[in-house]
Amino acid sequence: MVEYNSEQLDSVFHALADRTRRGMLAQLSTGPQTIGALAEPYAMSLAAASKHVKKLERAKLVKREVKGRSHVCHLDATVMAEANEWMQRYEQFWTHRLDALENALS
Amino acid sequence: MVEYNSEQLDSVFHALADRTRRGMLAQLSTGPQTIGALAEPYAMSLAAASKHVKKLERAKLVKREVKGRSHVCHLDATVMAEANEWMQRYEQFWTHRLDALENALS
DNA sequence: GACATATTCAACCAAATGGTTGACAATTAA
């Protein structure tokens, strides 16, 4: 059985379990962004948004580069690969189900 | 852009962000289990384990069938498919990275 | 009926979460 780093899975899944943070990742998938730019779409203080970014950083989904007074963030999805792999173990269970549904409908 | 049910993604990712619950899913992947059986490997009260199962249920990862006095749970990974799809949008980002690493090493 | 088994429920607790605000620090611009 493949071994997974439990703490890393914890932090990655937890980071993904929030709409704001998922939104930030989507934003970052279009290119690097400053904290301010990441915060802008949300009706919350900069400090709150900054905390979300920090969680993404701790989960290693985001890297930060300080450029003068602005902090530029970019996506690093490598840890998502591990989470995805973990999930893939269950793929057979959802595809079986979907196949059964397909057969029932045809 | 594909639309995702945010609340469902919240609950699924949150359910997966806990070692105990991931363990329970792994147990269930070998076949249906009672609450008691699911709780047995963990050093916590039955009530605590029962709460974990309830979260898995709310996330729709687990279905429960009451058979007399025991509750039999079985895995339903269909909602995992959606979470996995969401993640797949980022696949290019991690595979690029891994490719780059591979090239750097070769 | 009496007792054991399987599980939930309610009350409680400490710690973490997601938000706020105001003060601080560092950088850039006037």
Add this chain to the structure above:
DNA sequence: TTAATTGTCAACCATTTGGTTGAATATGTC
């Protein structure tokens, strides 16, 4: 030098989380 910009930090707050315990419920068994 002064002022604006970009962000963090610390303190606070309400809510959620993950655990406990003891009592309640429902079902089997003797």
